[in-house]
Amino acid sequence: MSATTSKLLRPHAPGETSDAAIFLYRRSFSAIANLSLLPSLFISGFAVVFFELLFPRLFETRYQNDTSSQILEFTLYLFGGLTAGFIVATIGLAKVATYAHVLVEAEVKNEEINQVEIERRARPYFGLAYKTMLRTVWYTLSIAFLSVIPLIVSGLLVGITGEGNVIPGILGILSIFFIPVGIIWSLTRLNIGLGAISVALNENKSPKEAIERAKYLFGSKSKPAPKANPAASAIGSTFLIYLLLRVGYSSAMAAIGIQDWVRNAMPSPYLKVIADIVLGILPEFLAIWLVTPFVAIAAALFYYQRRICVEGLDISILYEKLPSSRR
Numbered sequence: 099m100s101a102t103t104s105k106l107l108r109p110h111a112p113g114e115t116s117d118a119a120i121f122l123y124r125r126s127f128s129a130i131a132n133l134s135l136l137p138s139l140f141i142s143g144f145a146v147v148f149f150e151l152l153f154p155r156l157f158e159t160r161y162q163n164d165t166s167s168q169i170l171e172f173t174l175y176l177f178g179g180l181t182a183g184f185i186v187a188t189i190g191l192a193k194v195a196t197y198a199h200v201l202v203e204a205e206v207k208n209e210e211i212n213q214v215e216i217e218r219r220a221r222p223y224f225g226l227a228y229k230t231m232l233r234t235v236w237y238t239l240s241i242a243f244l245s246v247i248p249l250i251v252s253g254l255l256v257g258i259t260g261e262g263n264v265i266p267g268i269l270g271i272l273s274i275f276f277i278p279v280g281i282i283w284s285l286t287r288l289n290i291g292l293g294a295i296s297v298a299l300n301e302n303k304s305p306k307e308a309i310e311r312a313k314y315l316f317g318s319k320s321k322p323a324p325k326a327n328p329a330a331s332a333i334g335s336t337f338l339i340y341l342l343l344r345v346g347y348s349s350a351m352a353a354i355g356i357q358d359w360v361r362n363a364m365p366s367p368y369l370k371v372i373a374d375i376v377l378g379i380l381p382e383f384l385a386i387w388l389v390t391p392f393v394a395i396a397a398a399l400f401y402y403q404r405r406i407c408v409e410g411l412d413i414s415i416l417y418e419k420l421p422s423s424r425r
Contacts, residue, residue, distance in 0.1 A: 115328050115396065115399050115400055115403055116328040116331070116396065118399055119328055119332075119392060119395050119396035119399050120392075122201065122202070122205055122395055122399070123391065123392045123395050126201055128213070129201075129212065129213035129216060130197060130198070130201065130216075130391045130395075131387070131391065132213055133193075133194075133197045133213060133216060133217060134193075134194050134197065134387060134390060134391045135387065136190075136193075137189070137190035137191070137193035137194050137390075138190060138194075138383060138386045138387040138390060139190070139383070140186055140187060140189045140190030140193075141187045141190035141191060141194075141386050141390060142190075142379060142382055142383040142386055143183065143186040143187060143190075144183035144184065144186060144187035145183075145379055145382040145383075145386075146375060146379055147179050147182055147183035147186070177243075184235060185232075188228060188231045188232055188235060189228065190390075191231050191390070192224060192227040192228040192230075192231045193220075193224065193227075194390050194391055194394045195227050195231065195295050195299070195394050195397075195398075196220035196221075196223040196224055196227050196299065197216055197217070197220050197391070197394070198391060198394030198395045198397070198398045199220070199223060199227075199295075199296065199299045199300070199394075199398050200216050200219040200220045200223075201216055201395065201398075202395060202398035202399055202402075203300075203398075204216075206402060223299050226298055226299065226302070227295060227298070227299060229305050230294060230295055230298040230299075230305040230308055231295060232305075233294075233305035233306065233309065234290075234291040234292075234294045234295060234305070234308075234309065235291070237287060237290070237291055237294075237309055238284055238287045238288055238290075238291035239284050240284075241280045241283045241284050241287075242277075242280040242281050242283070242284040243280075244280065245273075245276040245277045245279065245280025245281070246273070246277060246280070248269045248270075248272045248273040248276055249269070249270065249273035249277070251266075251269055252265075252266040252267075252269035252270040252273060255269070286318075288330050288333070289316045289317070289330060290309065290312045290313055290316050290317055291309075291312075292316075292329045292330060292393075292397045292400075293312035293315055293316035293397070293400070293401060293404070294308040294309045294311075294312040295308070295397065296397055296398050296400075296401035297311045297312050297315065297401065300401060314408070315401070315404040315405065315408055316404060320404070320408055321408065322407055322408070328396040328399070328400060329393045329394075329396040329397035329400060332389060332392055332393045332396055333389075333393055335389065339385050339388065339389060340381060340382065340385040343381040343384055343385055344381045347380060347381045360373050360377060361373055361374065
């Protein structure tokens, strides 16, 4: 058995899974980056919808003197935009998850695999990955979405009953408590959401079954309790990478003046708008393209670690799957 594979098939000390994910990501960077390019464009579509199309409209209204209509308009824009963005982004996330699954599975079995083979093996997994991703996104973020309801109801009641009613004020105060709790609660579900994808792909379970199984492997009541999930940590690192890219990119664009040059080179107003959107979202795309494959690889590796730690497993079974010449 190779040194790399033996590291994957034993319980890891803190940080070892991250090291293994970094090693595999660096070694397979060319293949995984090429495969993740188009999916990252889909994921970036969410950023386009939110930052370029949705966010500016959240603070514009056609109903200057109608609070209830303003709240309703805000809600429709926010949830409509987020829903459309999530559906598009989930296509890309599911694709990257299948590539990472195939790559890690090959590594565990100590198989050499190239880009063409990764793409071929990943194709049958996409449907299950997409359905599971949709369900896990809802599972992870639903509490955060629901926590906004008191604020929305408060705004609607102000418009309907007038400012003399105390109920909207009470709901507004409650929303100050509910929204942070909803966000924190959603973050506590992140481990399970990330794990459910690997469970579904490795064990061929339905989205609902995968989430229940992930609760057993990755939940807070799991024994032994899961330590830091490298995939979740990588998601946090994404924001730091994004900030560095955004600051550096904005400074460079201002110094070089390339945005004005590109805009002036466009022959039509529509192309100028498209050029502005593309140039404006480039840092988000680069952060997504560079980090998402690593998050998926780390999540896939962490699945094996949890099965080994929680179930004592399957090191022998995984070992038996290796060719005898590579044991």
